[in-house]
Amino acid sequence: xxxxxxxxxxxxxxxxxxxxxxxxxxxxxxxxxxxxxxxxxxxxxxxxxxxxxxxxxxxxxxxxxxxxxxxxxxxxxxxxxxxxxxxxxxxxxxxxxxxxxxxxxxxxxxxxxxxxxxxxxxxxxxxxxxxxxxxxxxxxxxxxxxxxxxxxxxxxxxxxxxxxxxxxxxxxxxxxxxxxxxxxxxxxxxxxxxxxxxxxxxxxxxxxxxxxxxxxxxxxxxxxxxxxxxxxxxxxxxxxxxxxxxxxxxxxxxxxxxxxxxxxxxxxxxxxxxxxxxxxxxxxxxxxxxxxxxxxxxxxxxxxxxxxxxxxxxxxxxxxxxxxxxxxxxxxxxxxxxxxxxxxxxxxxxxxxxxxxxxxxxxxxxxxxxxxxxxxxxxxxxxxxxxxxxxxxxxxxxxxxxxxxxxxxxxxxxxxxxxxxxxxxxxxxxxxxxxxxxxxxxxxxxxxxxxxxxxxxxxxxxxxxxxxxxxxxxxxxxxxxxxxxxxxxxxxxxxxxxxxxxxxxxxxxxxxxxxxxxxxxxxxxxxxxx
Numbered sequence: 391x392x393x394x395x396x397x398x399x400x401x402x403x404x405x406x407x408x409x410x411x412x413x414x415x416x417x418x419x420x421x422x423x424x425x426x427x428x429x430x431x432x433x434x435x436x437x438x439x440x441x442x443x444x445x446x447x448x449x450x451x452x453x454x455x456x457x458x459x460x461x462x463x464x465x466x467x468x469x470x471x472x473x474x475x476x477x478x479x480x481x482x483x484x485x486x487x488x489x490x491x492x493x494x495x496x497x498x499x500x501x502x503x504x505x506x507x508x509x510x511x512x513x514x515x516x517x518x519x520x521x522x523x524x525x526x527x528x529x530x531x532x533x534x535x536x537x538x539x540x541x542x543x544x545x546x547x548x549x550x551x552x553x554x555x556x557x558x559x560x561x562x563x564x565x566x567x568x569x570x571x572x573x574x575x576x577x578x579x580x581x582x583x584x585x586x587x588x589x590x591x592x593x594x595x596x597x598x599x600x601x602x603x604x605x606x607x608x609x610x611x612x613x614x615x616x617x618x619x620x621x622x623x624x625x626x627x628x629x630x631x632x633x634x635x636x637x638x639x640x641x642x643x644x645x646x647x648x649x650x651x652x653x654x655x656x657x658x659x660x661x662x663x664x665x666x667x668x669x670x671x672x673x674x675x676x677x678x679x680x681x682x683x684x685x686x687x688x689x690x691x692x693x694x695x696x697x698x699x700x701x702x703x704x705x706x707x708x709x710x711x712x713x714x715x716x717x718x719x720x721x722x723x724x725x726x727x728x729x730x731x732x733x734x735x736x737x738x739x740x741x742x743x744x745x746x747x748x749x750x751x752x753x754x755x756x757x758x759x760x761x762x763x764x765x766x767x768x769x770x771x772x773x774x775x776x777x778x779x780x781x782x783x784x785x786x787x788x789x790x791x792x793x794x795x796x797x798x799x800x801x802x803x804x805x806x807x808x809x810x811x812x813x814x815x816x817x818x819x820x821x822x823x824x825x826x827x828x829x830x831x832x833x834x835x836x837x838x839x840x841x842x843x844x845x846x847x848x849x850x851x852x853x854x855x856x857x858x859x860x861x862x863x864x865x866x867x868x869x870x871x872x873x874x875x876x877x878x879x880x881x882x883x884x885x886x887x888x889x890x891x892x893x894x895x896x897x898x899x900x901x902x903x904x905x906x907x908x909x910x911x912x913x914x915x916x917x918x919x920x
């Protein structure tokens with residue numbers, strides 16, 4: 391049996407508790423283009439602490455700006471009021487007493503002190519010997535303790551240190567492990583680790599320092615932040631650092647939602663995270679940061695609980711054959727069945743069932759055909775569109791079209807009136823006409839009027855009212871419904887058209903009207919003949 395498998399099995403038997411520290415408000419804010427306002431930081435902090443229930447939040451770097459100081463003060467004040475001040479942490483630097491005083495002035499009680507975790511960084515960036523750096527760190531730790539602060543210690547570039555200067559890493563931890571550091575936090579600062587290295591390096595740290603608390607802080611440059619986080623936990627890490635939506639410098643950090651579900655489902659670890667709040671915090675951070683969540687982002691992406699293929703919807707109706715442990719309800723969401731060219735009858739049936747609509751098999755077939763046609767032209771057709779489609783297909787379809795649109799062209803140019811060229815077939819005879827108008831649809835209708843008045847010597851109904859709506863829900867861009875009220879002599883009636891394009895929807899409503907009139911004309915002619 392391989393070492394990794396042994397660790398995995400032992401880990402599942404133990405089912406340990408893993409601390410989760412969210413760094414969205416500090417490391418996540420280092421995402422290019424992201425800068426949270428103080429009140430936005432407070433709102434995110436409130437939700438992370440109270441609703442999502444992360445164990446700790448890192449909210450800022452010391453001495454950055456006055457605005458940052460205002461934000462930290464607000465968060466610390468709020469956390470103190472709800473008895474969670476010890477869960478609020480601020481990154482500080484080995485700068486004498488300056489960072490400690492800055493955090494203390496904000497009301498903070500936990501400093502995450504940033505030290506150099508590789509010999510290269512110590513010598514080339516600080517220009518100090520390891521002994522000098524260790525002494526400076528120890529002095530800052532002791533001063534923080536005089537202020538009543540808890541001290542956690544970051545070993546910046548720890549992964550680089552373990553690769554090139556492990557003796558330096560051990561020298562640092564040997565010297566500082568007696569200074570009252572609560573947690574040693576081990577970052578893969580450059581995002582260069584792979585899971586095998588994470589296991590190797592953490593096993594060495596745990597073997598040498600079995601009583602110390604180690605956190606892992608992963609970056610995602612090789613898309614391995616989540617994998618490395620889990621490898622660290624399998625090897626003895628007791629805490630993980632994450633950010634909402636994986637925000638962070640360069641390629642970002644390990645995403646909170648992904649880390650949580652893998653810890654729970656794959657390794658049976660315990661955390662304090664409230665999973666049904668993960669989607670809500672993700673959307674809040676998306677809004678404040680301006681960084682959109684990818685539609686296929688696990689757990690929180692728009693599409694991750696949407697079945698597209700009809701065979702999947704069919705399988706879900708037969709004992710949830712296409713479902714796994716990532717049930718959408720677990721995260722405050724619901725499973726959806728996409729409507730489009732790949733839907734099939736099963737997807738349609740699932741959506742109709744949820745809406746409480748019952749159709750015959752033949753009607754379902756007609757609706758499916760209409761959705762497939764729309765899906766070929768426009769990708770998104772949502773459940774909110776479905777009642778409109780059903781109404782359009784069942785209520786207003788004309789089975790025997792005597793007036794058909796053969797072809798048309800509408801044009802719009804700056805400084806010129808819109809123009810339309812139309813060819814129609816009426817009772818088997820084709821007619822053409824051109825016209826200009828005040829809009830594209832107006833030009834189209836005027837061309838039709840020409841055909842009816844000049845070439846057929848017939849009246850054309852008057853457009854009495856024109857209304858455009860989209861299906862409710864706020865997130866559909868697939869369909870436009872146009873409802874037109876017509877006056878034909880003394881008779882008022884309405885027709886509707888449904889399409890992804892507003893002009894097309896109006897044209898469909900118009901041809902439904904013309905076919906209704908043609909049917910009435912046929913009925914009248916038959917009556918005259920009798």
